[in-house]
Amino acid sequence: xxxxxxxxxxxxxxxxxxxxxxxxxxxxxxxxxxxxxxxxxxxxxxxxxxxxxxxxxxxxxxxxxxxxxxxxxxxxxxxxxxxxxxxxxxxxxxxxxxxxxxxxxxxxxxxxxxxxxxxxxxxxxxxxxxxxxxxxxxxxxxxxxxxxxxxxxxxxxxxxxxxxxxxxxxxxxxxxxxxxxxxxxxxxxxxxxxxxxxxxxxxxxxxxxxxxxxxxxxxxxxxxxxx
Amino acid sequence: xxxxxxxxxxxxxxxxxxxxxxxxxxxxxxxxxxxxxxxxxxxxxxxxxxxxxxxxxxxxxxxxxxxxxxxxxxxxxxxxxxxxxxxxxxxxxxxxxxxxxxxxxxxxxxxxxxxxxxxxxxxxxxxxxxxxxxxxxxxxxxxxxxxxxxxxxxxxxxxxxxxxxxxxxxxxxxxxxxxxxxxxxxxxxxxxxxxx
Numbered sequence: 001x002x003x004x005x006x007x008x009x010x011x012x013x014x015x016x017x018x019x020x021x022x023x024x025x026x027x028x029x030x031x032x033x034x035x036x037x038x039x040x041x042x043x044x045x046x047x048x049x050x051x052x053x054x055x056x057x058x059x060x061x062x063x064x065x066x067x068x069x070x071x072x073x074x075x076x077x078x079x080x081x082x083x084x085x086x087x088x089x090x091x092x093x094x095x096x097x098x099x100x101x102x103x104x105x106x107x108x109x110x111x112x113x114x115x116x117x118x119x120x121x122x123x124x125x126x127x128x129x130x131x132x133x134x135x136x137x138x139x140x141x142x143x144x145x146x147x148x149x150x151x152x153x154x155x156x157x158x159x160x161x162x163x164x165x166x167x168x169x170x171x172x173x174x175x176x177x178x179x180x181x182x183x184x185x186x187x188x189x190x191x192x193x194x195x196x197x198x199x200x201x202x203x204x205x206x207x208x209x210x211x212x213x214x215x216x217x218x219x220x221x222x223x224x225x226x227x
Numbered sequence: 228x229x230x231x232x233x234x235x236x237x238x239x240x241x242x243x244x245x246x247x248x249x250x251x252x253x254x255x256x257x258x259x260x261x262x263x264x265x266x267x268x269x270x271x272x273x274x275x276x277x278x279x280x281x282x283x284x285x286x287x288x289x290x291x292x293x294x295x296x297x298x299x300x301x302x303x304x305x306x307x308x309x310x311x312x313x314x315x316x317x318x319x320x321x322x323x324x325x326x327x328x329x330x331x332x333x334x335x336x337x338x339x340x341x342x343x344x345x346x347x348x349x350x351x352x353x354x355x356x357x358x359x360x361x362x363x364x365x366x367x368x369x370x371x372x373x374x375x376x377x378x379x380x381x382x383x384x385x386x387x388x389x390x391x392x393x394x395x396x397x398x399x400x401x402x403x404x405x406x407x408x409x410x411x412x413x414x415x416x417x418x419x420x421x422x423x
Contacts, residue, residue: 001417005353006346008374008410009381012403013338016382019400020389031393067343073335074393083332085391154397194399 007064017072018060025054029075035059037068104145107210109225110138114209121162122198123186125211126218130199134207144224146197146210147217153210154195162204165189187213229286234278237286240293241274241419246301246359248421251277251293258292260285273421301362305369309355313369316352317376320345324380327388335392338385349377357418366418370411378403 017033024031034051045066048059060070075081107128114127114135128144129135135142156162166182169189178185190198191213200208212218229237241251252268255261255277261268267280278286305313327341356369379402386400 001353001414002346002350004410004413005349006343008406009342009345009349009377010339011406012378012381013342013385015404016385016400017338017389020386020393020395020398023390023398023400024393024395027395027398029393029395031389062339067339069337070339071335071337072389072392074389074391077329077333077335077392081332082329082335082392085329085388157396195397 003064006067007062010067011062014060014062014070017070018055018057021055021072024074031072031074033059034071034073035068036071037066041066041068102145102147104147105150107144107146108132108135108141109144109221110135111140111142112138114138120183120211121200121205121208122156122190122211123213124183125187125197125213126221127209127211128221129207129209130202134209137207142225144221146212147220148196148212148214152196154190154193154198155201156198156204156208157201159204162200165198187211229278229281229283233283233286233290234275237278237289237293238274238416238420240290242363242416244293244296244298245419246299248274248417248419251289251419254292254296255289258288260288260292271421274419276421302360303362303365305356305358305361305365309358313352313355313373316348316355317373320348320352320377321380323348324384327384329388329392336388338388342381342385345377345381349374352377353414357415359418363415363419367411367415370414371407374407374410374414375403378407 021031021033030053032051032053033055035049037045037049042063042065045063045068048061049068052059062068107130109128114129115138128146132141132143154165156165166186169185170180170182172178172189172192173180173185178188186198196214196217197210197212199210202208212221241248245251245254251274252271255265255268260281267277271277271280278289281289323345324341327336329336352373353370356366356373358366382400382403390396390398
């Protein structure tokens with residue numbers, strides 16, 4: 001039983017590594033996979049050792065009793081960025097966001113449209129800011145509780161990522177026959193991806209903020225604003 | 228030597244008709260299918276070891292003996308104390324996974340090794356759920372939930388850390404496969420068929 005469980009647990013981790021490598025490659029990244037085996041591993045497992053840039057799925061398969069090491073390395077591990085990883089909690093957007101008494105994330109909104117000079121970068125939605133200083137650019141500031149988890153918010157952290165999102169959303173709109181107005185297809189595409197909001201990091205646009213798309217969440221925020 | 232079909236039938240019957248693996252050994256002796264001093268009875272750790280050592284005639288006799296055995300009365304609900312203990316173990320496992328981190332700024336985690344380190348805790352949870360007084364179906368269902376939760380936590384964390392490393396945050400993997408079903412069945416049946 002011990003060996004079965006070991007293999008089950010290690011194979012589960014290996015599958016996640018495989019899926020991440022596949023997604024990374026599809027996103028134009030070049031992660032590497034290095035597999036090493038003990039000398040007493042079976043012939044098949046021994047034959048899978050090596051370093052790969054485009055590994056087949058068999059590189060991630062494991063036999064019970066052959067407890068080799070599968071190392072997946074990405075861009076970050078070559079640049080010392082791994083120290084930025086926050087263990088013990090989500091490292092996603094808003095991970096360090098203050099939490100309101102009702103469990104939502106603390107955000108701010110000015111009395112104006114809360115849209116930066118660049119316009120509706122993230123399409124139609126209710127825009128809120130992470131900090132008071134940004135919200136203050138749009139009038140008197142109200143503190144709101146955004147009832148979303150970090151995983152519900154798509155973070156746009158770079159200009160390239162933003163351009164890619166627009167391009168992907170445009171292609172998606174054409175393919176699915178959706179509106180070709182960016183104010184419509186960006187929110188629609190982000191929601192299609194499974195997110196309820198999108199956020200532009202301050203490095204892309206200091207006044208970008210978070211665009212909330214989910215109607216139920218917008219309603220809740222509007223209720224708070226009306227108080 | 229017993230056939231593969233006989234071996235599988237014996238294993239299925241053992242799960243249905245006995246509460247513990249030692250009862251299968253006792254049946255073999257009580258029905259004089261093998262001598263009490265037979266080496267396989269003493270040393271066998273699994274039902275497969277026993278059926279592999281039986282002739283097809285002996286296997287048929289064991290099948291007859293198992294069919295004639297009355298199905299034991301078993302519960303379909305665990306005690307609250309046992310469930311609480313398993314829940315604590317599961318929480319502990321999840322907390323350990325949640326705390327996984329990169330060893331330093333340039334070295335990725337050895338994910339396989341980190342997952343392997345959870346084995347003792349997972350085995351402890353399986354052992355608690357493998358109460359012989361509980362019906363096999365109930366055991367299996369609970370093992371499925373337990374193993375799925377553990378696998379999902381490992382998968383999500385491993386994917387998240389890799390996504391961070393590979394700069395593809397906000398993406399999601401395909402998720403765990405269905406292996407936990409098979410593992411749950413093996414784990415649950417091991418009460419009557421011995422450790423695999």
